[in-house]
Amino acid sequence: MELLVASGIGVLTAAGIYLVLRLRTFPVIIGTAMLTYAVNVFLFASGRLTVSAPPILMDEATRYTDPLPQALVLTAIVISFGMTAVVVVIALGAYLGSDDDHVDEQGGALDAVRKLEKAE
Amino acid sequence: MSLILVVLMPFLGALLPPILVQAGRRTCALGTLSVTVLALVGLVSNFPALLSGETVTARIDWLPELGLNVTFFLDPLGAFFASLILGIGCLIIVYGRYYLSRNDDMGEFFTYLLLFQGAMVGIVLSDNILLLLIFWELTSLSSFLLIGYWKHLKEGRQGARMALTVTGMGGLALIGGMLILGNIAGSYDLTEILQNREAIQSSDLYLPALILILIGCFTKSAQFPFHFWLPHAMAAPTPVSAYLHSATMVKAGIFLMARLWPVLSGSEAWFWLVTGAGLITVVLGAVIAFFKHDLKALLAFSTVSHLGLITMLLGTGTAFGAMTAIFHILNHATFKAALFMSAGIVDHEAHTRDIRKLGGLRHLMPVTATIATVAALSMAGIPLFNGFVSKEMWLEEALHTELFGPHWLVPALATFGALFSAAYSFRFIFHTFFGKTRDDYPSHPHDPNFGMWLPPAFLATLVVIIGCAPFLAEPLVKFVTAAVLGTTAEVPSYHLAIWHGLKPPLYLSGVAVAGGILLLLLHRFLQKGWDVTPRPEAKTIFDGIVGGAVWVARRVTCGLHDGSFTRFAAILVVFVVAAGAYAFVTGEAGMGSRVVYPPTAVAVATWAMLVAATGFLVFKHRNRLAALILIAIVGLIVSVGFAYFSAPDLAMTQISVEVVTVVLMLLALNFLPQETPVESGAGRRLRDGLIAVAGGVGAGMLAFYMLVRDFVESPISEYHLANSYKGGGGTNVVNVILVDFRGFDTFGEIIVLGIAALVIFALTEALMGGPVRARLLNREPQTRLAGDRHPLMMVVLTRVIMPVLLLIGIYIFLRGHNLPGGGFIAGLVVAVAIVQQYMASGFAWASDRQRYPYHGIVGAGVLIAGLTGIGAWFTGHEFLTSSFTYIKLPLLEEFEVASAMGFDLGVFLAVLGAVLLSLESFSRMARRAHDTDNEHAMDIDPSRGTTNEGGA
Known part of the structure; x- marks a missing residue:
């Protein structure tokens, strides 16, 4: 079971990285969402996997899973929604403003520096 | 007065000048002066204890486990330096009051000066070396501000930058050296370190520590090969030069060498490095000074030379050398500050410092000429002036020092340096004040008003008093020397006197003075030779090195981060994976x-x-x-x-x-x-795929190895599980953690969420207000729109389901403290319920029925959460401590009321508002020009007949 979760995290991470390395804004946003899943599951898993022992105090329960990673991940999920929304609106503004949804600045900084040095 | 207050006084006082300058320049200067005088009085109030043999200390413990404490101590050496800093500081403030013109911002100037003064006093009184390092860096920073005070001058800015670069770099080296030293001694307190001579000198790390510390001291005290910054710092206003380069900044390096003398000196390495650098600096500085035309440049190189003299004395490692060094520090501070101030007066009155345009000033400015002559004769080492006494002792010490081979070499070089020293001193006197009065000065020079000449005159008086009666200074010098030597050696029984009989040092002095006069006579001829001799220019080399470093930095930075996010993200992933792989391969990770x-x-x-x-x-x-x-x-x-x-x-x-x-x-x-x-080719996709797989494998393995082992320590959450019900009154531990144990965290998070929603709203507003708006309004849909904009079935269904969803939301909210649920989830569920109404019945219809703006809901949420937290104060608890009780109402079971509920309500509202504000902002963009807003919830409404509004 541990192997399934760990490999799941790996698959999500790999897909996230691949999509983040694309050139347009939309796949990059999807990629960051995938990375968010991977990170959240990883953080959750840091409390180790426990089946049928939810952290709800009960008289008959003998063991509980670690509640702290859950609390941390819960807020992380909500915050990541807020951040996704901000990134989406920025991407949208950039696209609507310039009719271009590339993530990269066209023409690198090194070229700019060379031009600057030539001017000096 | 407590030592902490003495150190703090200038820093606190630094706030005054900009305020006081509103009330006039005189008030400003007086305010600054009184701050310094107060600090000086505070210092002096500790002297009785000092004289009775005590060491005065003051301490505030901060992180004692790490050795990070604010500790100060006052011993004779620290007191000597602190008195010089504050005493000369008073004179500089008086002088500066008259020196600065009406165009200069006096408040700013005195603020920098006091900051610098505080930092210097901090260095000399610190016991903890980490604290000392902080003050050391502060002097570099504040001297940068002072040297670059005339921001409009290119030389000022460049000089300040060079000084900061060199001394800042030295400061970094010093940090390394001091940390090693503290590590060897096992303590960061100087008083402890000074007890550990044997341990330090026998340590393998002694040499690296020594070299690093000496780099720090040499850069600060302008020793060869770091001497070049000091002359460039002369672009500063003269009061700054007089203060920094006579008694304070450049003496900081000397001070540290003296302070650490008991533990560092005496070794072969110390002797070679310190004596060698000092001797080279003496000769180099003296020779260059002789050929400088700018009065301040001449004085700057003479300062370099004299600092070399003191360094060399400390390097010999003998008690006599240390005593001479202390004496010369005192003498140099008096005559050099007076000389700088005189040069400043000449500049101020004649509007030039170029020695070739001056001459014959003794008739026009007799007072200044007298002061400058007295001070310069002392610098030349003429009897009856204090410089003579210490210079003779220096030559005496040189006669007993052997370096680089033949035994005559050190005395010969020392005499050579002294000879040039006499020569430039004579040149300073004769070429400025003697000779014929000229009629082509840029201005009409005359003696300045008394405020400007009084400070140098006071110092010149000291020069003569110590020069004629050196025995007056003897108790002071011996007292301080004893503190430098510590337990390593006895204070020599040598007496400070003008006449020691016909002995070798006197002959050497005679040779130096006679040679100096000869050189002055030959000056015109020598200068021609000097001018045609090619020499390496320090500034060019420095600029070259800085330029090279900038070039490399630009290539590296821009090569890695050339504006392409994709490239940077790839580099980041590869680097992280490589670092992880290295750790995995070199470490041990069994099952x-x-x-x-x-x-x-x-x-x-x-x-x-x-x-x-x-x-x-x-x-x-x-x-x-x-x-x-x-x-x-x-x-x-x-x-x-x-x-x-x-x-x-x-x-x-x-x-x-x-x-x-x-x-x-x-x-x-x-x-x-x-x-x-499709934009990237197959190669690029393959490359990205490999990077992604590597990252995925790394993350997966990390997760797997973590999952198959137990916690290293028992987790904090055991406390949470044990106290959730007792302390937080809830059985859902996750919820109790969110609203109670880590409530502050959650409070921050809902604020972040609210800000994110507001950012989205603001960005949308900005977009809609700009040229994008027109494009949005005239946009043609990319795909064919659905024929039925607001389908009957969906509208009815969402309408029916709405109260059910709200009920579920409230239920989830209420049970959250004890069962899965809570404010976050309830907020999201209610948000979904409302979003459904937007989707089914359209934006206009839904927002018409929305009574409270979403910003307000976000704000109310944060406010309620905050107020609930503050409520804990009234029961005498910390912010956000929750309390709960059980209530029995008629007809109902007993139930619990917890203040955490109020906090959770805040969370609920903030999440609800933030989600809806974001979605609403997006949907406002979606409205188009040719679409009319729907008046009705449904396109087809049986009650309205068969009209079909809207739709495409």
């Missing part, structure tokens, strides 16, 4: 001992679905709508996983966030291209 769960069939099937969905996503991501659906599937599987592994709260949160995220992305996709075009 853990934790008992693992055997995989079940359902789990394997779910895993397969996750892999399949992810795989499809990667290969089909160009179809953006499909990508959205696939990512929603992934999110669903993740929430199922949460549910399976005992995290019901997470499952509920994940699934409701999933809904709002997909709605949001759909809204955005409405404006974006529906397809991602």
Whole structure:
């Protein structure tokens, strides 16, 4: 079971990285969402996997899973929604403003520096 | 007065000048002066204890476990330096009051000066070396501000930058050296370190520590090969030069060498490095000074030379050398400050410092001429002036020092340096004040008013008094020397006197003075030779090195981060994976001992679905709508996983966030291209694929190795589980952690969420206000719109389901403290209920029925959460401490009321408001010019007949 979760995290991470390395804004946003899943599951898993022992105090329960990673991940999920929304609106503004949804600045900084040095 | 107050006084006082300058320049100067005088009085009030043999200390413990404490101590050496700093500081302030013109901002000037003064006093009184390092850096920074005070002058800015670069670099080296030293001694307190001579000198790390510390001292005290910054710092206003380069900044390095003398000196390495550098600096500085035409440049190089003299004395490692060094520090401070001030007066009155344009000033400015002559004769080493006494002692010490081979070499070089020293002193006197009065001065020089000449006159008086009666200074010098020597050696019985009989040092002095006169006579001839001799120019070399460093830095930075996010992200992933792989290969990571769960069939099937969905996503991501659906599937599987592994709260949160995220992305996709075009070639895709697989394998392995081993320590959450019910009054531990144990964290998080929503709102507003608005309004839809904009079935269904959803929301909210649920989840569920109304009945219809603005809801949420937290103050608890009680109402079971409920209500409102504000902002963009807002909820309403409004 541990192997399934760990490999799941790996698959999500790999897909996230691949999509983040694309050139347009939309796949990059999807990629960051995938990375968010991977990170959240990883953080959750840091409390180790426990089946049928939810952290709800009960008289008959003998063991509980670690509640702290859950609390941390819960807020992380909500915050990541807020951040996704901000990134989406920025991407949208950039696209609507310039009719271009590339993530990269066209023409690198090194070229700019060379031009600057030539001017000096 | 406590030592802490003495150090703090200038820093606190630094706030005054900018305020006082409003009341006039005189008030400003007086205020600054009184701050310094007060600090000096505070210092002196500790002297009785000092004289009775005590060491005065003051301490505030900060992090005693790490050796980080604010500790000060006052011993004779520190007191000597602190008195020089504050005493000469008083004179400089008086002088500066008259020196600065009306165009200079006096408040700013005195603020910098006091900051610098405080930093210097801090250095000499610090006991903790980490504290000393902080003050050391502060002197570099504040001297940067002082040297560059005339911001309009290019030389000032460049000189300040050079000084900061050199001394700052030295400061870094010093930090390293001092940390090593503290490590060897096992303490960061100087008083402790000074007791550990044997341990330090026998340590393997002694040499690296020594070299690093000496780099720090040499850069600060302008010793060869770091001497070049000091002359460039002369672009500063003269009071700054007089202060920094006579008594304070450049003496900091000397001070530290003297301070650490008991533990560092005496070794071969110390002798070679310190004596060698000092001797070279003496000769180099003296020779260059003779050929400088700028009065301040001449004085600057003479300062370099004299600092070399003191360094050399400390380097010899003998008690006599240390005593002479202390005496010369005193003498140099008096005559050099007076000389700088005189040079400043000449500059101020004649409007030039170029010695070639001066001469014959003794008739026009007799007072200044007298002061300068007295001070310069002392610098030349003429009897009856204090410089003579210490210079003779120096020559005496030189006669007993052997370096670089032949025994005559050191005395010969010392005499050579003294000879040039006499020569430039004579040149300073004769070429400025003697000779014929000229009529082509840039201005009409005359003696300045008394405030400007009084400070140098006072110092010149000291020069004569010590020069004629050196025995007056003897107790002071011996007292301080004893503190330098510590327990390593006895204070020599040598008496400070003008006449020691016809002995070798006297002959050497005679040779130096006679040679100096000869050189002056030959000056014109020598200068011609000097001018045609090619010499390495320090500034060119420095600029070259700085330029080279900038070139390399630009190449490295821009090569890694050339504005392409994709490139940078790839580099980041590769680097992280490589670092992780290195750690994995070099470390040990066997299988853990934790008992693992055997995989079940359902789990394997779910895993397969996750892999399949992810795989499809990667290969089909160009179809953006499909990508959205696939990512929603992934999110669903993740929430199922949460549910399976005992995290019901997470499952509920994940699934409701999933809904709002997909709605949001759909809204955005409405404006974006529906397809991602193929741009990268197969090679690029393969490369990205390899990077991604490497990252995925790394993350997966990290997770696996973590999952198969137990906690290293018992987790904090054991406390949470044990106290959740007793202390927090709830059985859902996750919720209690959120609203109670880590309530402050949650409070911050809802604020962040609120800010994010406001950012989205603001960005949308900005977009809608700009040229984008017109484009949005005239946009042609990319696909054919549905014929039925607001379908009857959906409207009716969402209308019916709305109260049910709200009820569920309230239920989830109320039970959250004890069962899965709570403010976060309830907020999301209610948000989904409202979003449905927007989707079914249209934006205009839904927002018409929205009574409270979403900003207000976010604000109310944060406010309620905050007020609940503050409520704890009234019961005498910390912010956000929750309290609870049980209430029995008639007809109802007994139930619990917790203040955490109020906090959770805040969370609920903030989440609700933030989600809806974001979605509402996006949907406002979606409105188009040719579409009329719908007046009715449904396109086809049986009660209105068969009219069909809207639709495409």
